Amino acid sequence: MSGLIALLDDVAAIAKVAASSVDDVIGQATKASTKAAGAVIDDAAVTPKYVHGFSAERELPIVWKIAKGSFFNKLVILLPVALLLASFATWAIPPLLMLGGGYLCFEGAEKIWHKINPSNHESEELVEKKKADASLEEQKVKGAIKTDFILSAEIMTIVLSNLPEDLGIVMVAASLAVAGILITIAVYGAVALIVKADDAGIAMAANGRLAATRATGRFVVKAMPVLLTVLVVVGTAAMIWVGGNIIVHSLNELGWHLPYDVIHDAAVAAAEAVGRAPGLVEWSVTAFLDGVIGLALGLLLIPITKPFASMFGSEKAAH
Numbered sequence: 001m002s003g004l005i006a007l008l009d010d011v012a013a014i015a016k017v018a019a020s021s022v023d024d025v026i027g028q029a030t031k032a033s034t035k036a037a038g039a040v041i042d043d044a045a046v047t048p049k050y051v052h053g054f055s056a057e058r059e060l061p062i063v064w065k066i067a068k069g070s071f072f073n074k075l076v077i078l079l080p081v082a083l084l085l086a087s088f089a090t091w092a093i094p095p096l097l098m099l100g101g102g103y104l105c106f107e108g109a110e111k112i113w114h115k116i117n118p119s120n121h122e123s124e125e126l127v128e129k130k131k132a133d134a135s136l137e138e139q140k141v142k143g144a145i146k147t148d149f150i151l152s153a154e155i156m157t158i159v160l161s162n163l164p165e166d167l168g169i170v171m172v173a174a175s176l177a178v179a180g181i182l183i184t185i186a187v188y189g190a191v192a193l194i195v196k197a198d199d200a201g202i203a204m205a206a207n208g209r210l211a212a213t214r215a216t217g218r219f220v221v222k223a224m225p226v227l228l229t230v231l232v233v234v235g236t237a238a239m240i241w242v243g244g245n246i247i248v249h250s251l252n253e254l255g256w257h258l259p260y261d262v263i264h265d266a267a268v269a270a271a272e273a274v275g276r277a278p279g280l281v282e283w284s285v286t287a288f289l290d291g292v293i294g295l296a297l298g299l300l301l302i303p304i305t306k307p308f309a310s311m312f313g314s315e316k317a318a319h
Contacts, residue, residue: 016283034113040155042181044235047191048228050144059195062141067188073152079173082160086172093161094250100154101246102297106305109240109298111232155183158246186230194231198224241287245293263289 047066051059085092159179163172197220204217252260267285271278 005047013259036236041189044187044190044194045230047148047187048194048231050140051191051195054140056196056199058137059199060192061187062137063192063195065141066144066191067184068185070148070188071143071181073149074156075147075177076186077149078153078156079180080178082156082176083169083173085157086160086163087169093157094253096248097154097161097246100150100157101243101250101294102301103153104116104239104243105247105294106243106299107234107298108243109295110302111236111239112295113299127301152180154246156180184269194224194227197227213226237291240294240298241291242294244272244290244292244297245287247297248293259293 048061050066051062054062085096127318156176156179159176160172163175167175201217201220201224203213205221206217208214243294248259248263263286266289267282270285271282274281
């Protein structure tokens with residue numbers, strides 16, 4: 001009997017350690033994931049455009065196809081690469097972050113440039129009409145998964161860079177996996193809600209028993225185009241701000257402290273001058289100045305990358 005009790009005590013102790021480890025993994029993954037919020041917002045804001053123009057019954061299947069590609073990107077391709085970096089090449093993390101940050105700056109600046117100077121760029125609707133054939137869905141899904149790969153690489157690298165240095169390789173792997181799963185569920189769950197919101201609004205407006213329900217449905221239908229526009233603006237701003245922030249912080253880690261110090265000092269001075277909500281003021285000034293740097297870098301990269309985009313047959317280069 002005493003042997004059975006001892007065995008149960010051992011099992012209980014092991015279960016307690018396992019539960020503690022699970023809590024640690026979830027805690028580390030959640031904490032590190034918050035640092036990638038900008039890239040996550042951008043991911044959620046960018047994806048709905050790939051579903052635009054398809055019939056209502058194809059929207060959720062397309063979102064699910066993209067989500068499966070995102071899981072594959074994060075867990076099968078990027079997770080092993082991140083573990084190799086964490087084990088053998090931690091020095092490579094800041095340069096890789098800068099590469100991803102530069103891409104975000106470029107993408108955000110290019111969207112703004114196309115909006116300001118649309119004369120040489122066909123509208124998305126015209127491009128879709130030209131490509132309206134049986135393979136359009138597959139093309140859209142592939143394009144979305146490629147875009148997701150870039151953003152997922154940035155997200156996973158940010159998460160990795162924010163995990164404690166003394167975390168064991170098993171905990172790093174588990175934390176990255178949990179972060180990848182949680183972020184993918186959050187992003188594509190939000191995308192699914194966004195793309196189906198107008199259908200729900202139409203159903204409420206047509207079939208609602210109460211006048212308030214029908215009015216809410218009509219409001220949702222009218223609000224969705226505005227929401228999608230806001231998401232594009234927020235996603236573009238997030239790209240530029242996050243990209244600039246990554247560049248500034250990575251340069252600081254690599255030894256060039258001037259940009260970080262100038263921005264930090266300006267943010268602190270602004271917070272002291274305002275005197276109210278110093279944390280909010282400091283964050284806002286930092287984000288704005290990071291965004292200025294990100295936009296400037298992105299605009300600089302547009303003419304530099306154009307020859308390469310043409311060389312590799314970029315769709316954007318052709319527009």
